[in-house]
Amino acid sequence: MSEFLQFILAGMTVGAIYSVVALGFTMVFNASGVVNFAQGEFVMLGGMLTVYGMALGMPYSVAALFAVVATSLISVALYDFAIRPARGAPVYALIIITVGASILIRGLTKIAFGTGPRDLPPLLGDEPVRVAGAVILPQSMLVIASTLAIYLCLWLLLQKTLLGHAVVASANNRMAAQMVGIDVDVMTRFSFSLSAAIGAFSGILISPITLVSYDMGTMLALKGFAAAILGGMGSPLGAILGGVLVGLSEAMSAGYLSSQYKDATAFVIIILVLFVFPNGLVGKSGHERV
Amino acid sequence: MKHIGIFALATAVALTLSSGVATAADPIKIGAIVSKSGPASFLGEPQDVTLRHYVKKINDAGGLLGRPLELVLYDDATDANVARTFASRLVDSDKVVAVIGPSTTGVTLAIAPVFEDAKIPMISLAAGVEIVDPVRAYVFKTPHTDRMVCRKIAVDMKARNFKRVALLNGTDGAGKTLRSECLVIFKSVGLEISADESFNPNDSDMTPQLTKIKNLPGVDALLIGGFGQALAVVTRNYGQLSIKTPMYQAHGAASQTYIKLSGKASEGVRVTSPLLVIVDKLPDSDPLKAGALEYAKTMRAITGAEASTFGGYSYDALMLIVNAIRKANSADPKAIRDALEVTRGFAGVTGVFNMSKDNHLGIDESSFYMVDIRDGGWKLAQ
Numbered sequence: 001m002s003e004f005l006q007f008i009l010a011g012m013t014v015g016a017i018y019s020v021v022a023l024g025f026t027m028v029f030n031a032s033g034v035v036n037f038a039q040g041e042f043v044m045l046g047g048m049l050t051v052y053g054m055a056l057g058m059p060y061s062v063a064a065l066f067a068v069v070a071t072s073l074i075s076v077a078l079y080d081f082a083i084r085p086a087r088g089a090p091v092y093a094l095i096i097i098t099v100g101a102s103i104l105i106r107g108l109t110k111i112a113f114g115t116g117p118r119d120l121p122p123l124l125g126d127e128p129v130r131v132a133g134a135v136i137l138p139q140s141m142l143v144i145a146s147t148l149a150i151y152l153c154l155w156l157l158l159q160k161t162l163l164g165h166a167v168v169a170s171a172n173n174r175m176a177a178q179m180v181g182i183d184v185d186v187m188t189r190f191s192f193s194l195s196a197a198i199g200a201f202s203g204i205l206i207s208p209i210t211l212v213s214y215d216m217g218t219m220l221a222l223k224g225f226a227a228a229i230l231g232g233m234g235s236p237l238g239a240i241l242g243g244v245l246v247g248l249s250e251a252m253s254a255g256y257l258s259s260q261y262k263d264a265t266a267f268v269i270i271i272l273v274l275f276v277f278p279n280g281l282v283g284k285s286g287h288e289r290v
Numbered sequence: 291m292k293h294i295g296i297f298a299l300a301t302a303v304a305l306t307l308s309s310g311v312a313t314a315a316d317p318i319k320i321g322a323i324v325s326k327s328g329p330a331s332f333l334g335e336p337q338d339v340t341l342r343h344y345v346k347k348i349n350d351a352g353g354l355l356g357r358p359l360e361l362v363l364y365d366d367a368t369d370a371n372v373a374r375t376f377a378s379r380l381v382d383s384d385k386v387v388a389v390i391g392p393s394t395t396g397v398t399l400a401i402a403p404v405f406e407d408a409k410i411p412m413i414s415l416a417a418g419v420e421i422v423d424p425v426r427a428y429v430f431k432t433p434h435t436d437r438m439v440c441r442k443i444a445v446d447m448k449a450r451n452f453k454r455v456a457l458l459n460g461t462d463g464a465g466k467t468l469r470s471e472c473l474v475i476f477k478s479v480g481l482e483i484s485a486d487e488s489f490n491p492n493d494s495d496m497t498p499q500l501t502k503i504k505n506l507p508g509v510d511a512l513l514i515g516g517f518g519q520a521l522a523v524v525t526r527n528y529g530q531l532s533i534k535t536p537m538y539q540a541h542g543a544a545s546q547t548y549i550k551l552s553g554k555a556s557e558g559v560r561v562t563s564p565l566l567v568i569v570d571k572l573p574d575s576d577p578l579k580a581g582a583l584e585y586a587k588t589m590r591a592i593t594g595a596e597a598s599t600f601g602g603y604s605y606d607a608l609m610l611i612v613n614a615i616r617k618a619n620s621a622d623p624k625a626i627r628d629a630l631e632v633t634r635g636f637a638g639v640t641g642v643f644n645m646s647k648d649n650h651l652g653i654d655e656s657s658f659y660m661v662d663i664r665d666g667g668w669k670l671a672q
Contacts, residue, residue, distance in 0.1 A: 003501055003502075003505055006497060006498070006501045006531075007498050007501065009497075010495050010497040010498050010501075011498075013494075013495055014494055014495050017494060110327070110331070115331045115332055115335065116332065116547055117518065117519035117522065117547070117551060119550070119551050126553070128530040128531075135497075135530050135531055135532075137530060206494065209494060209495070210494035210495075210519075210523065211519045211522060211523065211551060213518070213519055215329070215492075216492060218492075219490070219492035250498075251495075251497075251498045252498075254487075254498035254499050254502075255498035255499075255501060255502055258487070259458075259487040259488045259489060259498070259499045260487075260488050262488075262490075263490065
């Protein structure tokens with residue numbers, strides 16, 4: 001039993017990380033129809049820039065704020081200098097642009113900070129908490145809790161505020177949104193910076209668990225993308241569900257089957273789910289009725 | 291007019307000929323292919339720094355055979371295809387007399403035939419035993435093999451009367467080769483493999499694998515293989531689950547960074563370590579101590595960080611070639627190869643090299659140590 005609980009806790013921790021990356025994908029996808037493969041790099045930048053800030057002598061909180069703001073600005077720059085000028089291009093071209101951006105960010109990070117892994121101190125100490133024979137790090141609980149908090153804030157923002165409505169409107173129909181006086185560019189820019197801020201923030205939280213290195217973004221983007229597809233691209237709830245499911249299936253197959261098949265199992269589950277729900281667990285159908 | 295034409299032709303021929311013959315000041319070209327970028331950049335970076343520094347140092351001291359050394363170094367980005375292109379370039383257009391690298395076993399196996407065919411000696415900086423077994427006339431290497439690591443660990447485990455071992459290896463090249471070598475050797479000495487698990491180099495949580503191993507009855511020891519941050523993550527998870535089974539790590543973990551990243555969970559972990567890591571703990575009578583200390587000091591002065599054992603491999607490769615050129619009194623590839631093969635008692639920073647016709651590695655396990663992590667530092671085991 002304690003074994004099962006341990007696998008659940010491990011799966012939830014990893015799942016929360018995937019979820020928050022998937023949330024970032026969702027934000028940008030909704031705002032621009034682009035799958036932003038640089039999302040994993042935003043997570044990495046969050047951790048890396050915080051390490052850098054602290055090395056410069058900033059306190060933890062200031063360094064974290066600096067990392068979040070800087071990453072948002074990088075994301076806005078990505079939109080303004082790479083995505084926006086190519087707006088007429090087909091979506092796959094835009095996706096390739098984001099892949100290029102992720103390679104660029106990775107390369108620059110490597111040159112600036114080197115290839116060695118870095119570490120951030122945990123916020124709540126590193127003494128694991130014991131729950132019925134299983135253990136979980138306080139930092140892991142923090143990651144899970146803040147993923148839920150991010151989801152709730154996003155939901156409130158999009159459903160309950162004027163700003164949120166404007167973002168949703170620009171995403172649904174650019175032309176119509178413009179006609180009712182919404183500055184669509186500003187809204188897209190807002191989505192890009194928010195997704196980067198979320199990524200960077202979670203990067204800071206997960207760094208004490210996973211460590212941070214210049215190339216960690218690739219794997220996160222891949223797993224986060226899988227989670228987003230599983231949950232249904234474009235749905236924040238789907239991102240959360242998808243991430244947790246991928247995380248749990250990895251932990252369960254590593255625990256009960258064999259770690260050799262860990263990744264394979266996760267992807268088999270994704271394929272099976274997509275057979276039954278072609279648009280993901282909670283995704284909407286791609287066809288709209290006229 | 292006709293005479294002038296012939297004269298011009300003769301002059302041209304003479305000029306062409308003379309440019310083909312080495313004059314005293316012609317540089318001796320040594321090629322290098324290292325993984326300065328890509329997944330194995332932690333290997334290639336220190337190797338790049340080492341080679342550039344020491345070639346410059348040799349030139350400042352007057353070069354070799356009265357000729358300067360010229361280092362033609364390429365970064366293969368840990369990609370065998372890229373390395374293959376550079377290998378051809380080193381042979382066809384750079385016309386080097388010897389080659390150092392590459393950094394990884396996979397890339398080495400991919401390009402070794404190029405130099406074997408061109409009859410240019412190469413000294414690989416990768417661990418894989420298959421590089422020098424079977425022996426190829428022109429292929430040498432400097433690092434200890436994974437087979438030696440496994441043998442060393444197996445001997446240690448037998449000495450501690452361990453019977454059942456759990457393996458947990460990365461799916462990267464380092465983890466995979468260690469796993470396959472250790473499986474064979476452990477079985478041959480009668481150690482039982484209780485678990486054979488794996489993790490991805492970028493995984494952020496290995497508690498499921500460790501929980502599974504923890505709950506197996508009667509596991510005496512745990513062996514972790516792989517490289518990079520994953521090793522530290524495994525160790526942290528091992529600490530969080532408060533597993534008491536002794537942990538062994540291969541030389542991928544033999545760095546101060548590993549201890550720092552793993553925190554107090556690394557206390558008591560036993561690591562197979564090349565000499566450079568514990569050089570200051572060795573007795574002064576050790577023939578390798580002075581050279582290794584000097585190298586460690588030089589690297590620390592350049593990079594500001596502790597010397598990497600991977601850089602040490604390239605130092606040894608360069609010095610072996612330099613030594614061979616001196617011994618042969620020639621910079622002809624064939625002469626260098628022949629001199630390399632008869633290298634005896636050459637003290638490098640990785641070990642003492644004794645090459646022979648059947649042994650193109652030349653070092654043995656005696657320059658390889660079992661060390662324990664104690665109070666955030668290294669301590670020779672026992």
